[in-house]
Amino acid sequence: MAKVNIGRKILDANEKYALNNSELLTQHGNRCFNMISSPGSGKTTLLVRTISDLAGAVRIGVVEGDIQTDLDAQRIRATNAPAIQIITEGACHLSAAQVHQALQKLPLDKLDVLFIENVGNLVCPSSFELGEDGKIVVLSVAEGDDKPAKYPAIFAKSKVLLVNKIDLLASGALIDFNLERVKADARRLNKGIEIFPVSAKTGEGMSAWYDWLKGQLARA
Amino acid sequence: MAKVNIGRKILDANEKYALNNSELLTQHGNRCFNMISSPGSGKTTLLVRTISDLAGAVRIGVVEGDIQTDLDAQRIRATNAPAIQIITEGACHLSAAQVHQALQKLPLDKLDVLFIENVGNLVCPSSFELGEDGKIVVLSVAEGDDKPAKYPAIFAKSKVLLVNKIDLLASGALIDFNLERVKADARRLNKGIEIFPVSAKTGEGMSAWYDWLKGQLARA
Numbered sequence: 001m002a003k004v005n006i007g008r009k010i011l012d013a014n015e016k017y018a019l020n021n022s023e024l025l026t027q028h029g030n031r032c033f034n035m036i037s038s039p040g041s042g043k044t045t046l047l048v049r050t051i052s053d054l055a056g057a058v059r060i061g062v063v064e065g066d067i068q069t070d071l072d073a074q075r076i077r078a079t080n081a082p083a084i085q086i087i088t089e090g091a092c093h094l095s096a097a098q099v100h101q102a103l104q105k106l107p108l109d110k111l112d113v114l115f116i117e118n119v120g121n122l123v124c125p126s127s128f129e130l131g132e133d134g135k136i137v138v139l140s141v142a143e144g145d146d147k148p149a150k151y152p153a154i155f156a157k158s159k160v161l162l163v164n165k166i167d168l169l170a171s172g173a174l175i176d177f178n179l180e181r182v183k184a185d186a187r188r189l190n191k192g193i194e195i196f197p198v199s200a201k202t203g204e205g206m207s208a209w210y211d212w213l214k215g216q217l218a219r220a
Numbered sequence: 221m222a223k224v225n226i227g228r229k230i231l232d233a234n235e236k237y238a239l240n241n242s243e244l245l246t247q248h249g250n251r252c253f254n255m256i257s258s259p260g261s262g263k264t265t266l267l268v269r270t271i272s273d274l275a276g277a278v279r280i281g282v283v284e285g286d287i288q289t290d291l292d293a294q295r296i297r298a299t300n301a302p303a304i305q306i307i308t309e310g311a312c313h314l315s316a317a318q319v320h321q322a323l324q325k326l327p328l329d330k331l332d333v334l335f336i337e338n339v340g341n342l343v344c345p346s347s348f349e350l351g352e353d354g355k356i357v358v359l360s361v362a363e364g365d366d367k368p369a370k371y372p373a374i375f376a377k378s379k380v381l382l383v384n385k386i387d388l389l390a391s392g393a394l395i396d397f398n399l400e401r402v403k404a405d406a407r408r409l410n411k412g413i414e415i416f417p418v419s420a421k422t423g424e425g426m427s428a429w430y431d432w433l434k435g436q437l438a439r440a
Contacts, residue, residue, distance in 0.1 A: 038258040039342050039371060040363025067343065069369050090373065092312065092343040120371070121343050122259050123287065123312040142362030142385070143260025149289050151259060151340070153310065165362070171393035174421045201394045 014128055017096030021103060021131025028108035031216050032116065034130050036154055037138035038147075039120030042164045044072045045200040046138065047115055051079045053203075054210060058217065061111040063102045065094040065119045072117060082106055093125040094118050100131075112217050122147070126154040133216070134159035141165050141177040148185035156189040160196065162209065167199040234348055237316030241323060241351025248328035251436050252336065254350050256374050257358035258367075259340030262384040264292045265420040266358065267335055271299045273423075274430060278437065281331040283322045285314040285339045292337060302326055313345040314338050320351075332437050342367070346374040353436070354379030361385050361397040368405035376409040380416065382429065387419040 011019065025032045035043050044064075051060045062083040064073040073085035084102040086094060099116060106114070116132060118125040126135070137158040139147055142165055148155040155161065163182060168175050179197060186193050194212055198205035231239065245252045255263050264284075271280045282303040284293040293305035304322040306314060319336060326334070336352060338345040346355070357378040359367055362385055368375040375381065383402060388395050399417060406413050414432055418425035 038260060038340070038363075039367055040258060040360070066370055068372055069366075071366055071370065092341075119343065120258070121312075121341060123339065123341050124344065140260070140362060142360060142388070143258075146289075146291055147259055150286055150291065152288055168362070168388070168393050168395075171391055173388050173391035173393040175388075 014096045017100050018129040018131040021096055021100055022133075024103055025108065025114065025131060025133075028111070030108055030111050030114050032114045032130075032132045033159075034116045034118060034125070034132035034135045035138060036118045036122070036125045036135055036158070037120065038122045038140070038143055041120075041138040041140040041143065042200050043117050043120075043138050044075050046162060046164060046198070047117060048075055048079055049200045049203070049206065050210070050213070051076070051081045053206065054213070055079075058214060059110060059112045061106050061108075061114045063094075063099055063106070063114065063116045065098070065117060067091070067119060082111075088119055092119060092121050092123075093128050094130060095128060096130045113213065122151045122154055126157055136160045136162060138162045138164050139182065141168050141175055141179075144176070145178045145181045145185075148182055148189060152189050155186045155193070158190065158193060160194045160209075160212065161186050163195065163197040164200055166197045166204060167202045234316045237320050238349040238351040241316055241320055242353075244323055245328065245334065245351060245353075248331070250328055250331050250334050252334045252350075252352045253379075254336045254338060254345070254352035254355045255358060256338045256342070256345045256355055256378070257340065258342045258360070258363055261340075261358040261360040261363065262420050263337050263340075263358050264295050266382060266384060266418070267337060268295055268299055269420045269423070269426065270430070270433070271296070271301045273426065274433070275299075278434065279330060279332045281326050281328075281334045283314075283319055283326075283334065283336045285318070285337060287311070287339060302331075308339055312339055312341050312343075313348050314350060315348060316350050333433065342371045342374055346377055356380045356382060358382045358384055359402065361388050361395055361399075364396070365398045365401045365405075368402055368409060372409050375406045375413070378410065378413060380414045380429075380432065381406050383415065383417040384420055386417045386424060387422045 070085040076083035135158040290305040296303035355378040
């Protein structure tokens with residue numbers, strides 16, 4: 001009778017693809033981050049600015065996940081960065097198998113960082129590993145400061161929280177957003193989370209985010 | 221051998237509860253609307269203002285769906301309207317069975333309208349009927365004008381689109397939002413959708429929404 005090692009976790013199909021993606025990315029010296037947020041938090045605008053500002057210093061590729069349209073991949077490609085669009089046709093999150101297919105189409109040897117921009121959804125994508133080195137949650141100040149309390153899973157699991165659209169706070173617009181509450185609630189869920197308040201529109205705060213990203217490079 | 225009526229749709233468990241909810245609400249003369257949006261579009265603020273502004277004219281109750289916390293139900297109860305909080309503990313949408321339980325706790329005979337504020341998620345809740353007379357999708361201008369194109373299902377299925385936070389457009393804040401694009405894209409998906417640009421903060425545009433709601437009353 002064969003001995004069964006019950007200490008070893010049995011991987012489901014998604015986890016197997018995720019492990020495979022992780023190994024492939026590591027072989028190519030790529031770091032990979034899975035960006036998750038509500039629709040309209042500014043993920044694509046953040047990526048476009050990050051790619052442009054780090055041109056020549058960090059080589060970035062993007063996998064775009066959307067339910068419909070390739071509008072986001074078009075915006076990324078306008079920066080000359082390689083982008084592969086996955087259209088989920090209704091599915092509320094990316095799967096590791098979908099990302100696996102996209103990886104075959106990317107020039108991984110010519111990249112330092114791969115961002116996966118997940119489907120806009122603060123809930124479901126947090127449950128599906130894609131093979132990333134870490135998750136990055138984006139929260140726009142327009143969404144309100146109660147989101148870590150109300151949607152704890154993604155804040156508990158992320159390496160980084162980008163609090164985006166902070167330019168709106170100084171614009172005179174009627175936005176109630178207490179940054180200190182967000183920081184405290186996020187750190188209660190996740191002691192080690194890095195928090196960068198930024199504006200992808202004006203560039204405010206982006207340099208701290210870039211410093212963090214450069215510190216993550218496999219070749220660093 | 222019994223005859224099988226293959227023309228009759230076989231209902232799944234959720235649809236059975238939804239039908240049951242619909243019948244119960246109709247018996248009590250209640251109209252019911254299922255509000256769906258991304259996190260932070262302002263659903264609760266919209267409801268709080270609607271309840272307050274229509275006090276004495278329309279009797280409103282609320283079922284609140286959240287992954288964690290009863291913060292939203294507390295905000296509704298501060299208006300003196302009855303509110304039942306459902307905490308989904310991770311689930312990304314409300315089910316008809318959950319709403320069924322909440323209905324037992326509400327004074328349906330004393331209500332005209334029941335709003336169900338779904339979990340903040342522009343994707344999954346659109347697939348689960350709760351027994352409502354119609355869905356209402358809320359889109360904040362801060363989310364961007366590409367959302368009907370990128371998340372078509374909920375715009376195709378809703379009776380009403382509330383475009384919220386329009387005060388931000390006039391505030392001098394850096395927001396790119398073409399209302400005409402949103403209207404055109406939403407009507408391409410759904411010819412009959414009613415579209416109300418509103419600000420739950422300033423009250424702008426709310427009277428058109430109230431007129432529509434009053435026109436829906438069962439006793440009207």
